Amino acid sequence: MKILVVGGGGREHALVWKIAQSPLVETLYCAPGNPGIAELAELVPLNVEDVDGLCAFALEKGIDLTVVGPELPLTLGIADRFKAAGLTIFGPSQAAAQIEGSKGFSKDLMAKYGIPTAAYARFSERDQAVAYVKAQGAPIVIKADGLAAGKGVILAQTLEEAVQAIDEILVDGVFGEAGKSLVIEEFLYGEEASFFAFTDGKNILPLASAQDHKQIFDGDKGPNTGGMGAYSPAPVVTDALYQRIVDEVVQPTIDGMAAEGCPYCGILFVGLMIDGEKIRVLEYNARFGDPEAQPLLSRMKSDLVPILRDCARGELTTRALEWHEGAAVCVVLAAAGYPASVRKGDAISGLTAANALEGVQVFQAGTALCEGQLVTAGGRVLGVVGRAADVPAAIERAYAGVAQIRFDGAQWRRDIGQKALRRLQSS
Known part of the structure; x- marks a missing residue:
């Protein structure tokens, strides 16, 4: 092929x-x-x-x-x-990709088809939005309706932060066309997880669970990013919750999209908030997550190509995927200034040494060649994946890979996978 x-x-x-x-x-x-x-x-x-x-x-x-x-x-x-x-x-088609392209569309879909999610309201007028947040109180979540490179979600801890977010989106236009309207949501408590499923528009093939780390700093502090690291599997998704996610979220979503006349074909990414036995959808994405794709694909034993082909043809028959035993952890190395104004052109070294380590694979993202030298060329520069028999060993391998790599201004989180460790230790 x-x-x-x-x-x-x-x-x-x-x-x-x-x-x-x-x-x-x-x-x-x-x-x-x-x-x-x-x-x-x-x-x-x-x-x-x-x-x-x-x-x-x-x-x-x-x-x-x-x-x-x-x-x-x-x-x-x-x-x-x-x-x-x-x-x-x-x-997915353009109509089906609205599930990511418009947060308002996705929230309305969830409401119509009984898919568990946070309470919400949609606004395009500043004063109406401000009145709503004042009535609801804080903390509260403000989301630009359209695509904002993973940065259009503001978790406002105070009313002042909420009003500032509304002004930045609707008045200042910091997200351009993506911020012509916004969604305001109830603040959800719990632990986030990422769930993926292949689909041909009718049949679904779920993947292993994963968890992203959105904030730039350790301990989930600082502004949102496109993702600073991920691991798979995610212990917060127990076997029982896994099946409930399939039955209560993924299948109703695919059925709902078909009923709306825009059948969804491709990979569906569901961002979830899990609080005990409560499952609620934070968002959908119409593609593989980044960085979740790195640990997931590192763990996948099955041949990916027939699955992609069969989904595209509307002929998905595979009922289960094969996975390598153990876990995979991805640590993202970002450029100086990320997620704000990013510095580019810093020389990168150490990739050969990192890739030579057992169980380590480095995936390039924001990189370029300048006169034969690999340099930084974007916000998230590299994803270093460690795969091993268990989560602690996978974490150790990923950070051993990180230790081999050098570029000026490099920033990365030191706590990727720690939530998984705490859950495993308490179980």
Whole structure:
């Protein structure tokens, strides 16, 4: 098969790394890719939003399957464009991608189909939104309706913070078009988890559980990021909760999307808040999580390509995935200034030494080559994954990999996986 992966971050490096292992793959392309991906696939100099250019390339090369990594091309309708051209593509339609592209759409879907979530209201007028938060009190959650690169959610601890967030989104326009309207939600308590399922629009194939770390600093402090690390499996998702998530969240979501006339095909990412026996949905994403994809794909034993192909064709029959025993932990190394103004161009060293360690795999994200030297070129630069027989050993391996890598201004959390350890120790 000739396969094209769309994207150039850590998630896409992990996808390319896993896809390249399939005996079904004849030729592998990635657009635009990154220097790490270039070691596994032929890079195509096309941006993810160039839907027409990507379609023309796929037609020219006779691509058998296109796999879309990031959310932007999905919300731009890349799946519709490819299918209209007779191409096979893994990813939801533009209408179905609203599940991520509009938080208002997703909240209304959950309310209509009885999917557990936080109480909410939608606003596009500043004064109405301010009146609502004053009536509800704090803490409270303010969300830009559209895509904001994982940074459009403000957990306001005080009314002053809530009003400031409303002003930044609706008045100052810090998130541009994504902030033309907003969703205000009840603040939920508990522990977050990430849950993924492949689907062909009707049948579902759940993956192992995972947990992300959104805040920039240890102890879940500081501003939200796109994700500073992740691990799989997540002990907060017990076997009983796993089945309930499938039955009470994932299947009703897929059934609801079909009933709305926009069947969902691809991978569904459900962000959950778990509080004891309570399960509530925080958000949906229309693609693999980043960084969750890195530990999940590192643990996946099954061949990924047939599953992607069967979902894209509407022919998903696989009933269970095979996983490597143990756990995987991913630590993200971010550039100086992240998640605000990011410094670029710092030289990176130590990747060869890190990758040489047993059970360690480094996935590149915000990297570039400058006169033969690997340098930082984005906010989240690298994802260092350690896989081992258990969570403590996986943590040790991931941080052993981190210790080998150097670039000026590098920042990373030192507590990735500690929530899993505490749960395992108390069980």
